[in-house]
Amino acid sequence: AAGAGARDRARRTPFAAALPVPMGTSAEPALPGIQDLRAECRGSVDSVSSTRTLGRPAEAAQSPGRDRARSRQLTPVERRYFALLREAERISTSAEGLEQDAVELSRRTQSALQDRGDGDEEAVGLVLKLEGSAAKLKGMRSRMREIEGDVIRCLRENPDLATQEPPEELVVGFSDTPDDHHTYQMDPLLGAATPSHGHWVPEVFPPSPQPRQEEAEEEDAEVARCMGGRLLHLEVGTASLPTVDCILVEPMGKLLDPEGFASSGLVIILHGMPACEEISKEWTEVMKMTRLLDGGLTVLMPLILAPDPSVEPDDLRAMTVRAMEALGHSSCIVFGKAWGGPWAAEIAAMAEDPDSGLRDKVVALVVFAPSHVQQDIAVRAMQLPTFLTWASDDQESDFEGNSPAWIAGLRLSPPPTLWAMVQEGGHYLPTVLEREASSLWGREVGLALSFFVMACHVRRAVSKHRSLAAGAIEVPQEIHRLCGELPDFLSERLGQGTKTPAALALEQLAQQVGAREALDNLDRVVNAWLASNLAEPQRTPATQEARQADPAQGGGGGGFVPSGFAKE
Secondary structure (H helix, E strand, C coil): CHHHHHHHHHHHCCHHHHCCCCCCCCCCCCCCCHHHHHHHHHHHCHHHHHHHCCCCCHHHHHCCCCCCCCCCCCCHHHHHHHHHHHHHHHHHHHHHHHHHHHHHHHHHHHHHHHHHCCCCHHHHHHHHHHHHHHHHHHHHHHHHHHHHHHHHHHHHHCHHHHHCCCCCCEEECCCCCHHHCEEECCCCCCCEECCCCCCCEECCCCCCCCHHHHHCCHHHHHHHHHCCCEEEEEECCCCCCCEEEEEEECCHHHHHCCCCCCCCEEEEEECCCCCCHHHHHHHHHHHHHHCCCCCCEEEEEECCCCCCCCCCHHHHHHHHHHHHHHHCCCCEEEEEECCHHHHHHHHHHHHHCCCCCCCCCEEEEEEECCCCCCHHHHHHHCCCCEEEEEECCCCCCCHHHHCHHHHHHHHCCCCCEEEEEECCCCCCHHHHHCCECHHHCCCEHHHHHHHHHHHHHHHHHHHHCCCCCCCCCCCCHHHHHHHCCCCCCHHHHCCCCCCCCHHHHHHHHHHHHCHHHHHHHHHHHHHHHHHCCCCCCCCCCHHHHHHHHCHHHCCCCCCCCCCCCCCC
16 A cells, blocks of 8 residues: 555656755755754843843853863753753754765665656655655654754753853763762763663663672673663672662653652562563563553562572561662552562561561552462451452463462452453463453553552652642642543542543642642542542442442452452
């Protein structure tokens, strides 16, 4: 079909009209060079710049100098400004090469059309390539216009940028402590290696603060890079688990603005497998499908192999506490898959122990096809908000042999307790997460899991910001990001329109009644939604119908499981 369309266009369209407009013609403005762009932008803010020089020492006003900011951290405006300039320079360079290629393509296309006619397959292919080049050049022009507008806005905010040269090093870090910031020569905006979860990361990561990263196995480090993360060496300090290497994946905002960006929460993933390509692919897809990074969450994956009888509950406790301390978080959600499921349950079960160091610090438990666990541990662990899913065709973690203790925990668990048994998916999580489940109100398992994680973190984040000033109207950034991943129908419960995004609805409410009261309302809405097991308006899931049909089987908290963990 594409070939036929190209042949038809080749017959109907004068050849010159099919060519991309040359970059220097009057029909379409050329992509400006980087120096031209900066000169134009300087002129657009001359009036602002002149007012800023008033009150300066005479020598400073006359000779502003060229500061490369080598010895100081870049401000967000500076970081954005220099990133835009670098992007503009890259686009200009790419456009020059693309234009040269287009000229050569046009010559070959014209020759092919004249010699062999418009029905020739080579001519059709050349026409398609030429159209692709034209589309790319058009996109580059559009992006350059956007960059010019953004640069002008940066210069209006800080006119002194017009006299500064880009820094030799762009400061990017992974810690809120300035001493832990690391630098590297390459701007991450230019050296982007984008993993499948969609958040770009630098091709070269700074070294971990711990010196032993250089000794880590190259395979582990490569898996971390493929996931868009880095290898972190965590000092646990117990006798049987003195240290553990972890894969750390942080949201893009943390790379762009390590000082100003506040992570929305921490997710610790335990799967009991060695770092390998299969693990990288699976969990990168899980992060994408559940939008963990989009919500601003930090993901930590300890590389502990299972089953390992030497790993004691105290090791897991110490590891969790140390991870939160090292990454600056006061709470976490624990994920466990297969052999990692019992470990995740051990951590969750300690959340009520005042002497564990985890009291009220584990927000929720998420388990996928977990291995067998002691029933008392499952029951205690699932007093927390819990999400459990399994595939009936899972051959690696068999449901019949591993589920009894987990089902007992579900029967005695208070809401929110979400579960799904899907027909197909095996042991590969992305396949399981894309299935729909009636027990999750007909949602895809991955979407329901995303809502569950975001809602649990919202509830925790709101509790941290109880002390907002009475007159404040700004919503904390981490809560805003988390609400951006919640369904729009919650907006109506916040008193805003049904089609208003939840994050925007919260902002509007904060403008009306103040941030503190808006967060109180959000807390009530999210708590009620979690208590309903994330119910949707005017809908009843299979679990609720089953409870109504046979209420005697319901657990004390409503975490009823139909006989045989009814399959979807």
